[in-house]
Amino acid sequence: MSRQLDYDCLDKIFEYLEEDKTTLHSCLLVNRLWREVSVGILWRNIWSFKYSNRVDVISQILSTLIACLPNGSKDLLFKNGIFIETPTYKPPLFNYASYCKVLSVHKIDQMIEYVLENHHIANSSKYLLLQEILKMFMMNQIKSLKSLDYYYSGGNPKRDYYIHFTGFPGAKEYLRNLSELYCSSNIYFKFFHEISQICCNIRTLTIRFKDIISNGLENLIFSQKKLKHLKLIQDPDGMCWSEIIPSLTNHSIKLTKLYLCSYSVNVPLSFIGKYFKTLQELVLSFKSEEAFLDNFDQLQYVTFPRLKVLKFLDECPRFEVLTNFLETNGKNLEELYVANNDNSLNLDIAKFCLNLKSLYTIFKEDEVETLRAILSNCQYLESIGVWCDGEYLNEKEFLENLAKYSSKYFNELRICYVYDGPSEIFPEELEEFFINWKNRIPRKPLSFIIKGCCVKSFENKKENLDVIEKYKRLGIIKKFEIEKFSEE
Template sequence: MPCQLIYDCLNKIFENLEEDKFTLHSCLLVNRLWREASVGILWRNIWNFKYSNRVDVISRILSTLVACLPNRSKNLLCKNGIFIATPTCKPPLYNYASYCKVLSIRKIDQMIEYVLENQQIAKSKKYLLLEEILKMFMMNQIISLKSLDYYSGGYPERDYYIYFSSFSGTKEYLKNLSELYCSSDIYYKFFYEISQICQKIQTLTIKFKDVISDGLENLISSQKKLKHLKLIQDPDGVCWTEIIPSLTKHPIELTTLYLCSHLENVPLSFIDNFTTLQELVLSFKSEEAFLNNFDQLQYVTFPRLKVLKFLDECPRVEILIKFLEINGKNLEELYVENNDNLLNLNIAKLCINLKSLYTIFKDDEVETLKVILSNCQYLESIGVWCDGEYLNEKDFLEILVKYSSKNFNELRICYVYDGPSEIFPEELEEFFINWKNRIPRKSLSFILKGYCVKSFENKKENMKVIEKYKKLGIIKKFEIENFSEE
């Protein structure tokens, strides 16, 4: 019983380390109990290993998968001149593949390319290795798959298509699939096969390449529980116009819709079919996409909409204001990058229940910032631009202390230009002293992002202030990010 209790406690701790694969990997080496508590969490989604482009990490993952292959597969690879060293000559302690709830065909394909790039091996033989690894995943596995990632990668053509239905155990392995990430140009047989096996997909992400294969519409139409849909158009890819009938023909109660496009004429009117939406994210690189189309949605009511994000270009201000007049009151999160003072004033009036806001203020719009902070009394998080023509850091922090709500706990500052951070340590100290004296006081997450953000980190006195207030519990989290990390 004590041993089981320790195992359960370790398992709970390791759950919080799921994103930190290197620490989890070191836990495998402590002792048997630690290994058994951490191995399943480590291999649940082994593909999101940080620094996964490192050849040593890639080689270890692939060699471990090869070690798990049945002898028949290993012998077949040897006959075809494919030799990949395994960690030991002994059988692995665990069937690591059986722990995977996420399967990324694209990542396995990339790993094989990395490891075999210096070997003169035909593409068809690399495909053979991929096929044998996938067979292993689908045959006699204990855990059914949760998430499948199958972008076209190196094998979109028919000669190298993976016939899932030919693998023993595929139906059992895929029957509970809830997440699918795919590209539109995969050989059509894939979509027809998945349509027959998987009808409980809740999260579907489609990357649109230059072709939309037959069967994609059938896949969409066959889904009975689809909740989250993400449509991403490659720069040279086609738009999603062709699949719209399959989205609107049958009732789909979407809660999340994410659209990303580079085109000017992007169809948006179909969105009004999804009145159950709770989150709408639009990432359009062309301003014309909004100028020509968002007016189709300006009078549509989305009674459950909580999150609205415009990650790149934004609709015309007057059109967006009309949309917010109908839907703004229910919003809890709003993200807009290209806006003006008129929009911000209307956000303060129409979106009073916001908990999170990312918007832009010019340096002469501090009064508008005060109005937003005063009106939005549920606001917990705000993201703004500083430097250049935008807000001055010192002014922004002073206003934040004075006008933000009692629930406020997260501050994001984005530096747009590449000049140095202008805040001085004594100004930073004053801000945290004032924050410490607030009643009630919430610990603060302080996040900086931008091209010049390293200049803040390089100011030793600034970092001393940060460390001081982290120790005092005033700062809950401090992060520095670069735009390149997106």
């Protein structure tokens, strides 16, 4: 007699598939129990769906939301000439909108615009359709929306284009426990004033700075009581965040993660050392080398006693300045990401950052001794990411040293390919590395990630993939992935 897995067991299994929307969608079709378990996980954040057929997926999501609309909304849309086919004329099996813990006004707006264009419906109908869908979310008896994504991509939004969804019935209860907000600085000012009154416990706040900073944004920031993570992104033509810095002083002790991204030259960083010395994570993504060279100097001698994670995603400070910073703060770092590097800085990493668990850095082809120094000195290192083509480190030498000198905790290897050439490593060399890894005592199973713009190194080298599969079966490799840079 066959036995079925119960609801709780299936729920735990499907949780691991949360990012794999395609597989979760397939689970809907197995039977009633699988459908009941998977539907909530699938729709929790439906906007993160990675689709291969843009038209089909966008149309399906939007038509399903329209099917969930109350009859009054459907009649209003029909009277205004908005008719989009739904999966069924009967009421849907589930109230799909009620499962959404993430609401992306921006994504819904994009979906509506895309579908209206494909149905040859006037774009002037967009705001009515968006209004009715948002109204449905607010009235859906959900008491705890987790995340709201709402930003305006244009210039100065006109008042007529702002949908006053915070005033819909049920909106205050729906938004009260919001913990994540993603917004742009140019949203109509009433939104910021209303959200400030409703939501005071936002923990993660992301602001994309456009060419306007609306009144009320400062008050929104100041009014938060539990803000832990702050991300400020300045668009190429956007204003700088200088204007809102006074409102950040209220969070000087509570803030643990700060992410700054800017294209501008005149970007202040001194406020970090003044107000946020208790940061645990600092991520800087600066597109202008000139701005970064001048501004990070202000932080080189500041002590951050709790700093565990430091990332420079694009331009880096001058190496002598970063050396001063690492000499002061390197001993506490557990994760370091440096996208632009030289041998002297790598030697400083080996000298000052002895407690690292994760490192992403760049080694040139003549820096094998420096790699060896880092692997030997950083005895808690669990993960490393390097580049291995062109002028950078040779794959064979890298793997040989990794197997010989890496710490007993090491378990994750990331190799990035910048160029589009073939892999220089041969199957027998790859196999030798895994044999050496197999014989390590103690040994941890490896996660092996290959990354690049056009990753032909392994995709088109069947013999290397065969070696990978062999050691996956033997349990030496825990996970193997090939990623594109564009997937980040």
